[in-house]
Amino acid sequence: MHQQTHIEVKNLNVSYGDVKALHNITLAIPDKKITAIIGPSGCGKTTLLKSFNRLLDLEEGVKIKGEIFVDKENIFTPGLEPTHIRKKMGLLAQKPCPLPMSIFDNVAFGPRIHGLKNKRRLYGIVRYHLKQAGLWKEVKDRLYEPASKLSIGQQQRLCLARGLAVKPEIILGDEPTSALDPASSKRIEEIFKMLKSRYTIVLVTHILRQAKRLADYIVFLYNGELVEHGPADVVLAHPQQPLTQEYINGVVS
Amino acid sequence: MNIRKDRRFFEEKLIKGIMRFCALLLAGLLILIVTTIAVKGFSALNLSMLVNTAKGGFYLGKEGGILHAIIGSFCIAGGATCLAFFISTPIVLYINVYRKKRSKLAELIRFAFNVLWGIPSIVYGAFGFTCMLFLGLKASLLAGILVITLVEIPILARGIDEVVQHVPIEITQAALSLGATTGETAWKVVIRQILPGIITAMLLAFGRGIGDAAAVLFTAGFSDYIPESLMQPVATLPLVIFFQLGTPFPSVQNRAYASAFILTLLVLSISLMARFFSKKLSRHRIDHM
Amino acid sequence: MEKLRLFKNRIGTLLMKTLSFTVLLLLFAMGTGLFLRSQALLADKPISDLLFSSAWRPSAGEYGYLTFIFGTLMVTLYALLIAVPFSICAAVYLSEYAKKRTRDFFKSVIDILASIPSVIFGLWGVLIIVPMVKEIGSVLFGASSTGYSLLSAALVLAVMILPFIIHIVLEVLQTISVSLREAALAMGATSWQAIKHVVLRKALPGIIAACGLGLARAFGETMAVMMVAGNIAQISISPFEPTYTLPALIANNYGEMFSIPLYDSALMFAAFILFAIILLFNIISWIVFYRVKRRL
Numbered sequence: 001m002h003q004q005t006h007i008e009v010k011n012l013n014v015s016y017g018d019v020k021a022l023h024n025i026t027l028a029i030p031d032k033k034i035t036a037i038i039g040p041s042g043c044g045k046t047t048l049l050k051s052f053n054r055l056l057d058l059e060e061g062v063k064i065k066g067e068i069f070v071d072k073e074n075i076f077t078p079g080l081e082p083t084h085i086r087k088k089m090g091l092l093a094q095k096p097c098p099l100p101m102s103i104f105d106n107v108a109f110g111p112r113i114h115g116l117k118n119k120r121r122l123y124g125i126v127r128y129h130l131k132q133a134g135l136w137k138e139v140k141d142r143l144y145e146p147a148s149k150l151s152i153g154q155q156q157r158l159c160l161a162r163g164l165a166v167k168p169e170i171i172l173g174d175e176p177t178s179a180l181d182p183a184s185s186k187r188i189e190e191i192f193k194m195l196k197s198r199y200t201i202v203l204v205t206h207i208l209r210q211a212k213r214l215a216d217y218i219v220f221l222y223n224g225e226l227v228e229h230g231p232a233d234v235v236l237a238h239p240q241q242p243l244t245q246e247y248i249n250g251v252v253s
Numbered sequence: 254m255n256i257r258k259d260r261r262f263f264e265e266k267l268i269k270g271i272m273r274f275c276a277l278l279l280a281g282l283l284i285l286i287v288t289t290i291a292v293k294g295f296s297a298l299n300l301s302m303l304v305n306t307a308k309g310g311f312y313l314g315k316e317g318g319i320l321h322a323i324i325g326s327f328c329i330a331g332g333a334t335c336l337a338f339f340i341s342t343p344i345v346l347y348i349n350v351y352r353k354k355r356s357k358l359a360e361l362i363r364f365a366f367n368v369l370w371g372i373p374s375i376v377y378g379a380f381g382f383t384c385m386l387f388l389g390l391k392a393s394l395l396a397g398i399l400v401i402t403l404v405e406i407p408i409l410a411r412g413i414d415e416v417v418q419h420v421p422i423e424i425t426q427a428a429l430s431l432g433a434t435t436g437e438t439a440w441k442v443v444i445r446q447i448l449p450g451i452i453t454a455m456l457l458a459f460g461r462g463i464g465d466a467a468a469v470l471f472t473a474g475f476s477d478y479i480p481e482s483l484m485q486p487v488a489t490l491p492l493v494i495f496f497q498l499g500t501p502f503p504s505v506q507n508r509a510y511a512s513a514f515i516l517t518l519l520v521l522s523i524s525l526m527a528r529f530f531s532k533k534l535s536r537h538r539i540d541h542m
Numbered sequence: 543m544e545k546l547r548l549f550k551n552r553i554g555t556l557l558m559k560t561l562s563f564t565v566l567l568l569l570f571a572m573g574t575g576l577f578l579r580s581q582a583l584l585a586d587k588p589i590s591d592l593l594f595s596s597a598w599r600p601s602a603g604e605y606g607y608l609t610f611i612f613g614t615l616m617v618t619l620y621a622l623l624i625a626v627p628f629s630i631c632a633a634v635y636l637s638e639y640a641k642k643r644t645r646d647f648f649k650s651v652i653d654i655l656a657s658i659p660s661v662i663f664g665l666w667g668v669l670i671i672v673p674m675v676k677e678i679g680s681v682l683f684g685a686s687s688t689g690y691s692l693l694s695a696a697l698v699l700a701v702m703i704l705p706f707i708i709h710i711v712l713e714v715l716q717t718i719s720v721s722l723r724e725a726a727l728a729m730g731a732t733s734w735q736a737i738k739h740v741v742l743r744k745a746l747p748g749i750i751a752a753c754g755l756g757l758a759r760a761f762g763e764t765m766a767v768m769m770v771a772g773n774i775a776q777i778s779i780s781p782f783e784p785t786y787t788l789p790a791l792i793a794n795n796y797g798e799m800f801s802i803p804l805y806d807s808a809l810m811f812a813a814f815i816l817f818a819i820i821l822l823f824n825i826i827s828w829i830v831f832y833r834v835k836r837r838l
Contacts, residue, residue, distance in 0.1 A: 055426050060355050081548050087432030097423040100446040100537040110431040113441070115543045146537045159427070166431050265734040272635035275628050279708070280651050282701055286658065286666045293669060344565060347558040358562070364828060365566050371755060371824040372817065373762025375789045376572070379813035382796075383575045406565070434551035457657065464659025467764040467789070471796055491661040495765065498665065513665045517658065524657045528650065 004031040006170065006200045007052060012066035014047055014056065021047045023224045025066070029217070034192060034201045036215035036232070038208065040247070044224040045204040046094075046174050052202070053089045053172065054082040070170075087114070090163025092176035096155035098147035099162075103139050106147045106158055110166035125165055132195075133161035134187055153184025160191065171195065173203040177210070189214060208248065212236060220244050287517065294514025297507035303515075307477040307488075312496065314504045319512050321479045325487040326516075328394060328480065329473060330462030333401035334409075334455050340402070341410035342444075342451070349417040350425060350439040363414065370407035377404050378468035385472060395483040397473030404468050405458040412454025416447045424539060445537055449530050456527035460520050466491035490516045573817060580811035583804050592811070598775055605808045607815065609775040613692075613785040617767060618760045620696030620781065625703050626753055632704075633711035638723075638737050649712075656705040664769030667698035672770055679782040690772035693781035698766050707756040710831070714748030715741065717835055748834040754827030758820045764789035788812050 007029040014022040022044045029035050037045045050056045054075055056064060068075050075085045087110075099106050107126040116122055126143070130136040135157040139150070147158055156176060163171065173192075177185035192201055192214060205211050211218060211232070218235040220228045220243075228235060228244045239245045305318030348359035381400035390396050420443055428438040444451075466489070474486025475496075490512060497509035583592070583605060595606030636645050675697070676689030718741055726736035742749075772784020773794060792809050799806040 053430055055430060058353065058422065058426065058429070060353055081434075082429075083432045083434055083548065084544065086430050089430065091426070091430035093423055093427065095423065097421070097427045098539055099424065099427060099442050100539050101442075102537065109428075109433075109441075113431070113433050113437050113547070115547075148537065148539050162427075162431065172430075261732055261735070265732045268734050269635070269639060272631040272639065275631035276635045276640070276648060278628075279632050279648065279655070279704065282704075283651055283655050285670070286655075286662070286701075289666050289669055290662060340561065340565075343558045344562045347555075347562050351555055351558065362562055362565060364832075365569060367828050368569060368821065368824045369565075371758050372572070372820060373759070373764065373789065375762060375764040375792055376576075376813055376817045376820070379792060379810060380572045380575055380817075383579045383810060386579075387575075403568070410565075434547060436551040436554045437547075460657050464657075464661070466659070466661050467793060470793055491659055491765070494661050494665065495769070498668065498769070509665070513662055517662055520657055520659060520662075521654065524654050528653075 005029065006031040006071070007202070008069040009048075010067040010069070012048075012051065012068060013064070014044070014051060015063045016059070017061045021224050022051075025221075025226045027219060027226060027229055029200065029202060029219075031200050032197065033216040034196050034203060034214050035217040035219060036211040037202065037204045037219045037221060038206070038211050038247075039221035039227075041206055043221045045206075045221055048221065049172050049174050049202060049204050052170075053086045053091065055086075055091070057082070087166050088168055089170040089172050090160070090166065090168040092156065092159055092163065092171065092173040094175045095179045096152060096159045098150070098155050098158055101147065102144045103147050103150070103158060104143040107162050107165050110162060114166065126161075129161040129165045130158075132164055132191075133157040134191060135161060151184075153180050153187070156180055156184065156188060157191070160188070164195075168199065170200045170202065173201065173205075175204050175206065178206075208250075220247065222247070287521070290510070290513050290517045293510040294512075294517075297511040298514060299511075302508065302511060306479060311477065312500050312505060314500075314502045317477075319490070319493050319508070319515075321477060322488040322490045322493040322512070323515070324479050325394070325473070325476075326463050326490040328487065329397045329401050329469060329489060330459050332394075332398035333405050333462045334459045336398065336402040337405040337409045337458060338451075338455055341406050341413060345410055345413045345417055346439040346443065349414070349420075350443055351435050354418060366407045366410045366414070370411060374404050374465050374468040375470075378471040381468065382471040391484070392472055392474030392486050393484045394473065394480045394487045397469045397487060397489070398483075400468045400472045401462045401465060404465060405462055408461055409454050409458045412457060413447065413451055416450030416454070417443065420446050421539070446539065449538070453527045453531040456523050456530065460523040460527070463523070464491060464516065464520055466495060490519075569821070573814075573821070576810055576814040576817055580807050580814050582807035583811050584807075586804060596775075596777060600802045600805050600808065603804065605804070605811075607788070607812065609777055610786055610788045610791050610812065611815070612777050613771075613775070614761060614787040614789070616692055616779065617695045617699060617771065617785060617787055618757055620692060621699035621703060621760045622753065622757055624696060624700035625707060625756060628700075629704055629707040629711060629752075629756075630749060633708045633715060634737060634742070636708075637712055637715035638733065638741065652705040652708055655701075656709070660702065660763060660766040661769075663698055663702050664766035667694060667766060667770040671697050675782070683782065685780070685782040687782040688772065688784070690770055690784050691782050692771065692778075692785045695767045695771035695785065695787070696781070698770050699760050699763055702763060702766060703756045703760050706759055707752050710752035710755060711745070711749055714745050714752065714831075714834060718744050745834075747830055751827040751830040751834065754823050754830070758823040758827065761823070762789055762816055762820050764793050768793055788816050792816075 005028040009025050009027045012022055012025040025048065037048060039045050051068060056062050070085060070088065099109060104126055107129055108122050111122060111125050127136060130139065135154060138154060150158060177188050203214065215232040218229060218232045222243055228239060228241045236248060239248055302318040304320055306321040308315060308317035311317035348362050352359050377400055381396065385396050424442060424446060425438055428442040469489050473489060475488050475492060476486045480487040494509050494512045497505050497512060592605055592607055594608055596608040597604045597606040598609060636648050671694045672689035675691055675694045676687055679685040679687040722740055723736055726740045767787055768790035771787060771790060773786050773790055774784040775786040792812050795809060799809055
């Protein structure tokens with residue numbers, strides 16, 4: 001099976017002050033597949049994910065070495081404005097974080113800043129993406145209420161709709177279901193499965209079963225090192241490294 | 254052993270009593286100050302004082318009011334608060350959103366605001382005065398506004414900075430990951446989150462502007478009329494109180510008490526309003542982080 | 543479109559950056575402006591004569607600041623002596639003993655007290671403190687005093703800087719971790735022992751910083767002090783004698799500033815002295831404060 005690469009990481013090193021968070025990561029993330037980054041907490045999963053859209057730039061005292069290519073473009077090229085890199089990737093955070101505005105404005109925010117002003121087209125876009133995220137029916141009568149009034153599960157789907165509305169190619173999920181109730185988690189997982197034919201999805205998760213359910217490709221990190229990566233069925237069924245084996249069998253966590 | 258233990262607890266009780274007394278005295282002082290001004294001022298207060306400007310011989314005990322000073326104070330504090338807002342907000346957003354919150358530059362600018370905050374208003378007044386001489390400006394409403402702007406900048410900036418620092422980083426990340434520029438993140442997203450905080454800070458700064466006397470002494474001049482242009486001198490409430498009190502006539506001094514009562518009422522209600530706004534959350538604020 | 547947005551962002555960033563640096567320059571500009579204005583006086587008289595002479599006769603061309611510096615120092619010193627122990631007690635009570643609701647209530651009291659204009663404090667001083675000091679002076683010490691005195695100024699000033707010092711001490715105390723306190727309490731110490739041996743010792747530098755900031759604030763206070771201090775230039779340490787401070791000197795005489803040669807320059811030099819001293823205390827105190835907060 002030949003796969004196209006969407007994100008390519010070469011010799012990535014990330015450290016906070018003297019603490020190394022990621023050590024020499026080299027890895028290719030396949031196009032239009034769900035890639036799950038797994039590993040125990042504190043192993044650098046989130047750091048790796050946030051380095052893809054250069055959100056790491058915001059952290060205090062962070063040092064980044066190495067290269068990441070998104071569609072063959074090195075995102076660490078000096079002088080490069082990260083805005084169009086970030087536009088390519090929708091981010092779902094651990095806890096859903098709506099913007100301090102109405103439900104409608106949350107979804108319309110992205111298209112608006114990227115230049116869309118036509119009200120009818122905006123409305124169409126908002127409706128379309130809320131439907132995609134399975135939220136339209138619940139909120140169509142209260143589009144102009146504050147987003148903070150929604151339940152956590154609804155907020156996460158709103159965030160997904162908001163991310164999809166800027167027409168990304170990649171969806172980054174940082175344990176997007178960890179703060180949600182089981183029913184909401186299930187819905188998010190279903191939406192992911194539906195979306196994977198059109199988007200490259202990278203998912204950080206510490207729930208092994210979720211990775212099994214969703215992932216086509218697995219990346220296993222331990223202590224900031226890349227231990228093993230490969231197609232999901234191979235890695236999960238026949239792990240090559242003893243550490244991966246132990247993790248999958250629940251010996252280390 | 255028992256005696257030692259008793260002594261320990263006796264000491265504890267005594268100290269605690271003294272400390273509680275100090276704290277209660279603090280509240281007592283506030284009540285004492287406000288009631289003193291209220292009792293003295295309320296009896297001297299009448300409506301004609303509020304709706305008239307100072308007529309000839311006002312400071313000798315003749316007819317007139319302090320409307321011009323109330324309006325003057327509002328003009329100066331209002332103008333200054335607006336100007337200070339347009340200067341402080343960009344700086345605070347710059348050091349918190351454009352730069353990392355804990356960067357060297359951010360900390361340096363915070364330090365500068367802290368130091369500026371501690372500079373007394375008489376020094377601002379003197380500095381404003383040297384600037385006026387340099388620019389060839391006369392004592393006027395405009396000069397008063399400019400100096401009070403300088404006084405209010407650190408107050409406002411410190412107030413806003415405190416709120417911006419509490420904006421969850423996730424909100425910034427969410428906006429940026431949609432492809433927003435730092436500017437769009439700061440001015441379209443973060444600012445909505447901190448709106449109530451900004452209003453609180455502006456009210457507090459406004460209150461300080463209204464009550465300030467030493468800085469406007471040099472720069473706003475003094476007059477008996479409502480100013481008609483930015484270039485005219487203007488009276489302020491604190492100075493009117495000060496000058497009325499300085500006269501030897503009891504009737505004029507009584508008016509000083511009444512004016513002080515008005516000023517206290519104004520400042521207290523502004524302060525309470527600010528408290529109200531800081532508790533009331535904005536409609537769209539995200540605060541479960 | 544994309545290019546325009548990024549261009550806008552770049553221009554905006556540049557503007558905001560410039561504005562931020564301007565604020566840093568403001569402090570510098572204040573110092574330089576006042577210093578340049580006092581050049582006329584400094585060119586005419588040696589600085590030691592100005593600072594260590596007590597002869598203030600502008601009409602005779604004599605400008606000695608000693609009395610005023612002394613007066614300011616005395617008022618500040620007395621005010622601190624009254625306010626500091628009081629503030630520490632109140633702050634420790636609020637931080638260590640009081641319940642959260644009581645603490646929040648008192649925080650409001652502190653904020654409201656801090657928001658009262660200095661003219662109001664001055665007027666209150668004239669109405670309450672001055673007659674009180676007059677009575678105390680004559681009854682207890684047999685001093686014939688008008689009440690407009692060093693002590694009145696110090697008392698009013700103490701009340702004014704109270705909320706200020708308490709606020710900062712409270713902030714320092716609250717950053718001291720609960721676990722530290724619990725460790726002491728677990729060893730069988732009473733709360734007061736825990737406070738005395740652990741909390742206060744840890745907080746000491748922060749408390750000193752708070753006093754430094756209170757001192758700077760007291761040093762520059764103008765209207766309230768001017769209204770109750772009597773404003774007679776003399777060197778006396780008796781609390782019942784009138785005194786005259788630097789800020790009051792500036793505020794009282796700005797009207798005649800241009801009537802006598804060098805007078806304007808002399809007043810600006812007074813402002814410069816104030817600025818320099820306050821800046822120094824402010825900078826030192828804030829540095830100490832930052833260090834304390836980082837270490838806790």
